[in-house]
Amino acid sequence: MARAQALIAYAPIPLRLGLGLILLVHGAQKIFVLGPGQVAGYFANLGLEPSGLLAWVAIAVEFGGGVCLLLGLLTRLVGLLFAIEMAVAIWKYHAPQGFYVSQNSYGYEFAMLLIAGCLALILAGPGRFAVDRPVGIEK
Structure with missing residues (x-):
């Protein structure tokens, strides 16, 4: 039982790394393949305005958030922001x-x-x- 309790602290790591990679790749696609302008046009077609600003927010959440999750930095905040982004994606698309x-x-x-x-x-x-x-965000 004590060993199982000790392993619980490691349980979020595969999830954090998997989500981080998914976010990073999708953010990179928006930056390097589609480009922010095309993402903004897509958002405008969905009725998401101001589309230019929201495109950059999505890029920041996905690319920056992906890097953060891979490092384990601002984990709970990135989780919240990406959950909101996905809720909007479900609603609008x-x-x-x-x-x-x-x-x-x-x-x-x-x-x-x-x-x-x-x-x-x-x-x-x-x-x-x-x-x-180590930076004091989590104890």
């Missing part, structure tokens, strides 16, 4: 396409899973090997 992700649609099941992961990090914190601890 995914929900009308249904639950399932398939070849023909981008339903909300994956976005919902990302929100669940974010909520787990908000509740559990970054786990061991996180910058949050």
Whole structure:
């Protein structure tokens, strides 16, 4: 039992690293492949205004937040911000396409899973090997 309790501190690490990588890659895509202008145009088509500002917010949350999660820095804050971003994505884009992700649609099941992961990090914190601890953000 004591060993299982000791391992609990390591449980958030795979989730934090997995979410961090997903955020980082999607943020990099918005910066280097699509470009902020195309992201802003996409947001405008969804009715998200001011689209230019929101494009940069999404880029910061995804790219910057991805780096932060990989380091274990500001883990709970990044989890909250990305959960909000995914909730907006479900509301404005995914929900009308249904639950399932398939070849023909981008339903909300994956976005919902990302929100669940974010909520787990908000509740559990970054786990061991996180910058949050030595800088005093987490105890």
